[in-house]
Amino acid sequence: MALLPEVKKNYGALKNYINGEWVEADADKYNDVVNPATNEVIAKVPMTSKKQIDEAVSAANEAWEAWRETPPVTRARVLFKMKEILEQNYENIARIMTQEQGKAIDEARGEARRTIENVECATSVTTLMMGYNLEDGAASGIDEDAVISPLGTFAAICPFNFPAMIAFWFWPYAVATGNTYIVKPSRQVPITMNYIFELIDQAGFPPGVVNMVNGSHELADALMEHPGIKGISFVGSTPIAKYVYENSSKYGKRVQTQGGAKxxxxxxxxxxxxxxxxxxxxxxxxxxxxxxxxxxxxxxxxxxxxxxxxxxxxxxxxxxxxxxxxxxxxxxxxxxxxxxxxxxxxxxxxxxxxxxxxxxxxxxxxxxxxxxxxxxxxxxxxxxxxxxxxxxxxxxxxxxxxxxxxxxxxxxxxxxxxxxxxxxxxxxxxxxxxxxxxxxxxxxxxxxNIGIVAAMAYFPFGGYKDSFFGTLHGQGKDAINFFTDRKVVITRWL
Amino acid sequence: MAKCEFSECSNFGSLLRFSTDFEETALELYQKGVSGAAAELFSTLAQKHKKRLDELELARREKLREEILEPITDFDSKKYKPNLNISDPVKMAIELEEKMVQFYTDVSNRWKTIQREISRICERFAKQNEDFVSKLKAL
Known part of the structure; x- marks a missing residue:
């Protein structure tokens, strides 16, 4: 059978996406991105400096207030638009994944589908994010409400095996609930996420709401330690998951880290x-x-x-x-x-x-x-x-x-x-x-009687023992809870 | 005739590709059109196959799960491969539609325990192909 065409032979030097703009990376070093089937270099990925992380975090922090005040239904509309753009580019996303990661095209198409499903699920934010209340809940004439609120800027540190999907276990829910976000793709397979950010750029998110920085573990450390980041999501091997959990916790962050398996x-x-x-x-x-x-x-x-x-x-x-x-x-x-x-x-x-x-x-x-x-x-x-x-x-x-x-x-x-x-x-x-x-x-x-137990977007992606560190998982309601807090309001009118 | 390859099927993704090869080949044949009594039917069948092609593409995108990764080792796709060297357009159409009846019927049975939505699509397509064959033969 003839090969499906590659989207591009070479993707050149990749950039970062900060504050709604493509910016040259502040990097001394670029790593090769290699097609594992051909062993040919197909892109160069920057090892971004810690300094540029400050720019990304500042942009995300500054965007937060206005984005948080954007009604959930309006935020959801941007995600609906995002879904449409992803659908239009579905095949390209799948082929880039195959080209840089190696997986068979139908596996890549399956991943592209699950990527989009997470956007679809996050569009339900108007229902998923509703709080609750009780009249006379505190005392007669005193009502009590629990309001679900976003927290600020979050970040994801992503692995190489699913270049598109894993970031989507997190960021659509984060921004749907009114947070801002920074994605760090795997340096081994950054092209897919760079391509997706070209689509994010078309979806209508205000500048700074979703950002991407390419880099190494030093960049990941900078995200974990940065005071402007409220929480970290990570997927990778168990030793690194444990490290990310411990290190991020040390800096007072919410953390969810998915580790290895056997x-x-x-x-x-x-x-x-x-x-x-x-x-x-x-x-x-x-x-x-x-x-x-x-x-x-x-x-x-x-x-x-x-x-x-x-x-x-x-x-x-x-x-x-x-x-x-x-x-x-x-x-x-x-x-x-x-x-x-x-x-x-x-x-x-x-x-x-x-x-x-x-x-x-x-x-x-x-x-x-x-x-x-x-x-x-x-x-x-x-x-x-x-x-x-x-x-x-x-x-x-x-x-x-x-x-x-x-x-x-x-x-x-x-x-x-x-x-x-x-x-x-x-x-x-x-x-x-x-x-x-x-x-x-x-x-x-x-x-x-099922060998690949891949939770759909509206269910949490589970993990026990050394396969997961944290409390709330990615996807679905767990993700909504991870990216929000509950504020109790007790009201008495005199 | 179309660029389609009708190559072997080693997984469910390639089975679906075989299906779209059928639909594209039929679509091209019917879109070329003919003069005389078959003209109207060819035009109708072109529309039907276009719709089916779109439905298969949608199925590929939205209805497939991890099961499609299961390797297929016992599906002899050669027996469904149409003879594309028939010069008479109506006879060519009958060849295609008959091969599709056989193909979609067998594929529907294969999908039944894997993905029922796809199985139903194939079952419906096979019935449509039977109907198309009758109409073509009645010309």
Missing amino acids: NSLVVMEDAVMDKTVANMLASFYGCTGQRCLAGANLVPVGKKAYDIVVPKFIEGAKKIRVGYGLDENTNMGPVVSQAAKKKILGYIQKGIDEGAKLVLDGRGIKVPGYENGAFIGPTIFEDVAPDMTIAKEEIFGPVVSIIERDSFDDAIDLIHQSPFGNAASIYTQNGRWARDFRYRVQAGNIGI
Whole structure:
């Protein structure tokens, strides 16, 4: 199949978007942005100075008062306009994501859809942000109201695996509720968000309401420490999520940080095996395993389940087509970078060294025409013990560990041994097992015959244990609550 | 004939691409038009296929979820590939519509447990194609 055209071959040197204007970055250094399928440089991203963060925060702080006084229904109208512009540019957004991040085009289209859904959800602010009151609530003749108010300027520090969607778990809700915002895209995949900010520029937000600065972890630190920022949202690995949570808290901020994962997919002997295998393949290998909802450990319960599911799964994995994501027949694209590839290959070697049986080896894969790409084929280990590194640590790549368990309870124990609690799934037709699983498993996202438990925009994106630090999650009502506070007003007319 | 490739289907996204290839090919054929008795029907069918193409594009954008990432390994798309070398426009149209009946019927069954909205669209399209075939054959 012919490749879909790229939106541009090269996007040049990226700028920052501050106070409603595209501005040259104040930066001594620019990093390369590389297409992971071709290994070609497709843009340069500035490592913006801390000084320019002050400009962005000042602009956002100054815009806040007028934006806060803008009626919610008017704020929602800007988001309606934003949705329309995103729809018009839907395919371009998806193709840029594929070009810079590597994911297959349908995965990118799915991400673009979920991006837009968060804008749609935030347009309901007039309902979601309503407060409540009680006549004579304080005493006879004294009424009590709870008013929901915005707080000021917030910021998001975004990861590389979802270049568009993750920032949208936060900022549409923040601005809908009357806050102002700063987005810091991942320096590995900044082009998509830069393109989206060209669209934001057309939507009609007043200057300073939404801003974007490109940069490194130093810039992230500056956001966490800045007195003009009220709160931070972050998604990334657990060590960094913990650091961002602790550091931002130290500076008195509201924080929500989403960390890593090691998700188990449990297969009971009564599962509908063909459909289970197809669904699991998408879970383990979708986005090349680079998402916090990806399956990592395949856990057949009992020999009967093992004997059916494992050969089918290996057979299915062998047929996954690896290639450039702009080929619509590609099932799995490259990992995000050569550095990520090296790290994942290190985990595979570790699995071999620790005694797991490598039954499908994706290390040597060659993709014709893309010999320099960061490709790793589907990889499967059998005979994985729960204490092996590949069973415990987040690999963030297309590597599956098969860990057989003797019973349902053993499977749940295995899940609970992990410090992570992002997602877990069970495949079964037995309602009792399904009910017990959802009730007992300590994870923020539970799948029953579903391997990718991606919460829709109007539900919170969950996470337990070391997969999430904070109280309120991204998306939906949780996001509304994160970006607002409750002010109680007691009124007596004399 | 159209630039469409009718290439193999290795995932649900490419199944949908196969569908749009059908619709674009049919649209191009009907838009070229013919003289004589088939002219009016070709004009009507052009409108119908344009509407269907738009509906498929909308479905691709709005109705697909993570399930579309599931690899497909047992779908032989070759058997649905139309013969595009028929010079008579009415016979060409019948070839296309008949292949679409077969394709949409099978795809509808495949989507049934994955995404019911898409399955229903395909089911409806297959019925429409049957109707189009009858009308073309009646010319």
